[in-house]
């Protein structure tokens with residue numbers, strides 16, 4: 050049994066939300082730099098240059114990359130031999146977010162109720178997913194999710210007979226409908242399988258995967274490659290001004306499902322996809 054203080058968790062989350070909002074992940078930066086070299090149109094090249102300059106200024110001046118600093122999704126994976134001490138885990142997670150958003154001067158983007166819409170003034174509560182593993186480890190992923198892209202996400206309960214072709218058609222249609230309004234170039238998380246609830250989780254979890262690591266499943270890697278080409282051929286381009294770069298990355302995650310179903314979820318995300326992982 051290993052004792053882990055929730056105070057450590059809280060402090061690490063505070064630092065992580067500030068870092069995630071102010072420093073672009075290296076894989077996104079690399080993809081943008083590659084895209085800049087591949088684009089031939091002056092407008093597309095200029096937009097990508099602006100995105101890279103914006104990221105550089107944010108990092109140098111410790112200011113957020115985007116005004117939408119997101120609703121924080123936290124994935125807490127911990128061993129069944131971990132004993133949390135010094136307080137409540139979820140209260141500590143929200144304390145860390147509260148401190149980080151205040152100390153980092155990050156926008157408060159959360160309302161307590163979706164209809165009455167009173168801002169909580171500290172960007173809490175987070176959406177927290179808990180996963181139990183064997184052992185004593187603690188691993189945390191955070192994903193402050195912007196809603197310009199989130200609002201363009203879609204889910205379909207397809208029929209098994211729709212098959213891979215039907216799933217691909219839905220994914221492409223979702224990206225086409227999102228268009229310039231979801232802040233391209235995109236990162237797209239796709240979930241296939243599970244149930245109505247799980248498929249959306251799979252799609253969001255797909256956003257945590259590094260862009261430069263290929264899908265270990267060759268069948269899915271092939272599907273990702275064809276979808277990537279088809280999306281970039283749409284010509285939406287950086288910020289919707291046209292060009293070859295509509296997509297920076299697409300990852301598919303699959304899960305077991307019912308014999309009567311083929312759920313598909315498309316979680317849209319943007320060039321400001323922010324996520325960060327750490328161990329305690």
Ligand code: SF4
Nearest residue numbers: 115195197198232319
């Ligand atoms: S979708 Fe992304 S780039 Fe657009 S406003 Fe939201 S966080 Fe910012």
